[in-house]
Amino acid sequence: MKKALLALAAGFMVFAAGTQNATAGCGTCDKTIVENAVASKDFATLVAAVKAAGLVETLSGDGPFTVFAPTEAAFAKLPKGTVAELVKPENKDKLVAILTYHVVPGKVMAKDVVKLDGKKAKTAQGGSVGIKVKDGTVSINKAKVVKADIACKNGVIHVIDTVLLPKAKK
Amino acid sequence: MNSCLRFFGVFASVFGCVLSSSVAQGHSPVDFLEVLRVKPAQVIEHGVETKSRFDSKKTESKLQGPAYFSRGVGAMKREVKSPRAYMNWFAITNPAQQPKRQVDVLDMVRGGASKQLQIGNAAFLISPSQLLTSGAPDEVPDGLDIYKAYEIHNGSSVDLKIDIESSLGNGKVSVGKPIYLCMSSVEWHHDETFAVTHPKDCFVVYEVEEQPAVSTFNTIDQFGINELKGSSLRWICVRAAFLRDKSK
Numbered sequence: 228m229k230k231a232l233l234a235l236a237a238g239f240m241v242f243a244a245g246t247q248n249a250t251a252g253c254g255t256c257d258k259t260i261v262e263n264a265v266a267s268k269d270f271a272t273l274v275a276a277v278k279a280a281g282l283v284e285t286l287s288g289d290g291p292f293t294v295f296a297p298t299e300a301a302f303a304k305l306p307k308g309t310v311a312e313l314v315k316p317e318n319k320d321k322l323v324a325i326l327t328y329h330v331v332p333g334k335v336m337a338k339d340v341v342k343l344d345g346k347k348a349k350t351a352q353g354g355s356v357g358i359k360v361k362d363g364t365v366s367i368n369k370a371k372v373v374k375a376d377i378a379c380k381n382g383v384i385h386v387i388d389t390v391l392l393p394k395a396k397k
Numbered sequence: 398m399n400s401c402l403r404f405f406g407v408f409a410s411v412f413g414c415v416l417s418s419s420v421a422q423g424h425s426p427v428d429f430l431e432v433l434r435v436k437p438a439q440v441i442e443h444g445v446e447t448k449s450r451f452d453s454k455k456t457e458s459k460l461q462g463p464a465y466f467s468r469g470v471g472a473m474k475r476e477v478k479s480p481r482a483y484m485n486w487f488a489i490t491n492p493a494q495q496p497k498r499q500v501d502v503l504d505m506v507r508g509g510a511s512k513q514l515q516i517g518n519a520a521f522l523i524s525p526s527q528l529l530t531s532g533a534p535d536e537v538p539d540g541l542d543i544y545k546a547y548e549i550h551n552g553s554s555v556d557l558k559i560d561i562e563s564s565l566g567n568g569k570v571s572v573g574k575p576i577y578l579c580m581s582s583v584e585w586h587h588d589e590t591f592a593v594t595h596p597k598d599c600f601v602v603y604e605v606e607e608q609p610a611v612s613t614f615n616t617i618d619q620f621g622i623n624e625l626k627g628s629s630l631r632w633i634c635v636r637a638a639f640l641r642d643k644s645k
Contacts, residue, residue, distance in 0.1 A: 253443050337621050344533040363529040363615035376621030
């Protein structure tokens with residue numbers, strides 16, 4: 228009897244795992260934006276910056292958010308020492324402004340981003356980013372979208388090859 | 398008796414005309430699609446759930462690709478429809494075992510002379526896509542659904558040369574055997590459901606003489622943006638109407 232119950236429980240667990248797999252589908256959509264960024268080696272600097280800015284909790288919240296996530300190569304394009312300077316506690320406001328400039332409220336999938344060619348999208352920082360579709364490439368300001376539609380539980384990540392810098396407030 | 402036969406003959410031809418007309422003047426947003434073999438810059442591996450008229454229940458389809466790309470073309474004196482249709486083909490790596498079915502399908506190449514096809518498992522899931530050039534891309538044509546391409550067994554070659562305005566220019570292609578029947582399918586992907594809008598619209602895919610078709614382009618589909626490198630023109634998709642599943 229005990230064996231039969233164990234077999235039944237094991238069978239149920241296999242069935243449940245199979246069902247979860249079928250609905251999850253992609254391996255990213257059941258995790259938050261932060262969890263997915265942490266899981267990728269390509270966002271190590273971004274994750275460190277998000278932690279230093281104290282934005283982990285916000286970006287782990289319900290959202291939904293659209294995050295234009297710069298890669299390691301994108302951060303490497305910045306002048307030497309920029310990131311090290313930004314993560315210092317005294318520069319937290321500046322870092323928060325830069326990071327929130329990469330976030331657009333709502334879940335904007337690539338098919339909707341391309342409809343905005345020539346238009347601007349308002350970011351969580353308050354400034355706007357320009358969207359351009361040219362020669363088959365989608366750009367956010369001067370950053371090229373290199374991968375789109377990484378679905379997350381609380382939004383979507385589009386990967387970009389250049390860090391977006393908001394205009395300095397006068 | 399003779400008059401009875403004559404009446405039956407007239408009835409059959411009228412019925413045939415009505416069927417041909419339903420294929421010719423239906424609501425499908427595309428009549429012909431060329432199918433190119435492609436290599437994607439980013440191979441998509443993703444699970445979705447699907448259900449076509451041949452599936453008794455919702456099934457998980459594991460996809461890999463795009464392996465092929467198709468675009469609407471003009472053929473057999475029919476101009477390409479606008480907006481142009483584009484579709485990305487993903488291989489189904491875990492096809493559900495389907496019993497072989499006899500179906501009747503009327504397509505624009507074979508006409509009413511030969512409607513019967515025997516089909517097996519689904520090999521591809523075909524997803525509408527948009528070609529990215531400059532500016533906002535054309536919308537996906539209304540009525541273009543998601544399709545599952547089922548293997549056709551023992552399809553006989555039509556041995557027909559047809560005019561085509563393909564990406565290689567204007568010319569003739571030799572159409573051979575029918576190899577896939579593309580049936581519309583409901584798809585569930587994350588929190589989105591892609592419904593079937595025209596359950597009887599389908600496509601029959603025919604082999605054509607393989608021709609080099611080298612090009613690089615970007616598309617956007619339900620899995621995001623991808624760069625595709627085309628290598629050759631392999632098949633042609635022909636608009637068709639599903640008549641009946643004779644296995645039922």
